[in-house]
Amino acid sequence: MDINKLVRENIRNLKPYSSARDEYKDKEGVFLDANENPFNTSYNRYPDPLQVDLKKRIAGIKHIEVENIFLGNGSDEAIDLLIRIFCRPGLDNILSIDPSYGMYEVCASINDIEFRKVTLTQEYQLDLNQIMNAIDDQSKILFLCSPNNPTANSLNNNVIKIVLEKFKGIVVVDEAYIDFSGQASLLPLITEFNNLVILQTFSKAWGLAGIRLGMALSNRDIINYMNKVKYPYNVNVITQQKALEYLNEADKIEEWVSLVKNEREKLSKKLEKFDFVKQIFPSDANFLLVKVDDPLKLYNYLLGEKIIVRDRSKVHLCQGALRVTVGTPGENDLLMEALGKYNGEI
Ligand SMILES: *Cc1c(COP(=O)(O)O)cnc(C)c1O
Numbered sequence: 431m432d433i434n435k436l437v438r439e440n441i442r443n444l445k446p447y448s449s450a451r452d453e454y455k456d457k458e459g460v461f462l463d464a465n466e467n468p469f470n471t472s473y474n475r476y477p478d479p480l481q482v483d484l485k486k487r488i489a490g491i492k493h494i495e496v497e498n499i500f501l502g503n504g505s506d507e508a509i510d511l512l513i514r515i516f517c518r519p520g521l522d523n524i525l526s527i528d529p530s531y532g533m534y535e536v537c538a539s540i541n542d543i544e545f546r547k548v549t550l551t552q553e554y555q556l557d558l559n560q561i562m563n564a565i566d567d568q569s570k571i572l573f574l575c576s577p578n579n580p581t582a583n584s585l586n587n588n589v590i591k592i593v594l595e596k597f598k599g600i601v602v603v604d605e606a607y608i609d610f611s612g613q614a615s616l617l618p619l620i621t622e623f624n625n626l627v628i629l630q631t632f633s634k635a636w637g638l639a640g641i642r643l644g645m646a647l648s649n650r651d652i653i654n655y656m657n658k659v660k661y662p663y664n665v666n667v668i669t670q671q672k673a674l675e676y677l678n679e680a681d682k683i684e685e686w687v688s689l690v691k692n693e694r695e696k697l698s699k700k701l702e703k704f705d706f707v708k709q710i711f712p713s714d715a716n717f718l719l720v721k722v723d724d725p726l727k728l729y730n731y732l733l734g735e736k737i738i739v740r741d742r743s744k745v746h747l748c749q750g751a752l753r754v755t756v757g758t759p760g761e762n763d764l765l766m767e768a769l770g771k772y773n774g775e776i
Contacts, residue, residue, distance in 0.1 A: 500656040505644030516570040526573040534573040554581040575604040582713035607715035609635030
């Protein structure tokens with residue numbers, strides 16, 4: 431597939447802003463080229479616009495090249511950039527699955543791009559026929575999310591591969607929760623399919639939602655366009671430093687992930703025992719989607735106990751469900767204690 435042909439003409443022809451740090455990349459020297467304050471030596475310098483040190487570490491961990499990595503202010507930046515690169519406002523459309531993460535639709539609306547939702551099957555899987563029927567010549571991007579938020583399950587990778595072969599547009603697979611999943615990442619497929627973009631984030635398994643760092647992983651052509659369109663200094667110095675620090679702590683992250691998965695199974699077994707719990711959906715993520723009797727009553731009861739879960743009961747195919755993030759063992763105990771009390775009162 432010729433990626434260049436899919437790109438908006440104005441983006442293809444864009445001459446990107448060239449910053450001082452683009453023009454002189456060495457780290458040594460007397461820097462009098464960026465109008466910085468010379469005195470505050472901790473944070474006076476603009477960050478590396480392409481975050482090369484950080485990308486080298488990530489490339490090593492993920493067994494890809496620096497040129498396959500875009501880093502942004504959360505995955506949300508990557509979602510918005512992809513829409514702006516490929517979709518002409520008022521003309522093109524994007525597709526996604528329903529239910530799924532809300533940002534795809536919000537970014538589409540902001541950019542005046544038609545958003546088409548394809549309902550998942552009852553098992554929360556892709557309906558290949560429905561997806562192919564929803565696609566037309568103006569369909570530029572398909573956003574998939576696996577493991578999916580809020581349904582918690584992974585999409586079938588074989589069906590995603592068929593979609594990658596059939597769809598003549600960009601397929602974005604949002605893998606925000608991949609570290610908690612029993613299924614393998616589709617990242618190795620970026621060398622096989624040049625229309626595939628994988629989104630991952632430091633916000634979930636890495637525990638760094640506060641520093642705002644997301645990744646798009648794809649072939650060089652797409653990554654180059656993303657680098658061309660992004661703000662020159664989109665990832666700040668502090669975020670780059672913190673991420674580098676945590677990349678040295680891979681063992682700790684692995685331990686957190688296995689703790690969360692362990693707690694997830696424990697929580698699921700305990701929840702099952704309550705009569706007011708109707709269904710607990712299988713989870714490949716760090717949360718459980720739980721169908722209950724009278725979700726609003728339970729939600730408000732928990733609020734009274736200062737335990738805040740997410741009400742998803744009005745979301746398509748999630749009727750009656752609350753979404754519960756797996757907490758620390760102590761937090762999960764508090765949840766179970768509150769639910770035990772609730773169970774005694776109803
Ligand atoms: C939490 C989440 C993200 C993370 O977004 P960031 O902007 O990187 O914090 C991305 N996609 C999905 C589906 C999520 O649930």
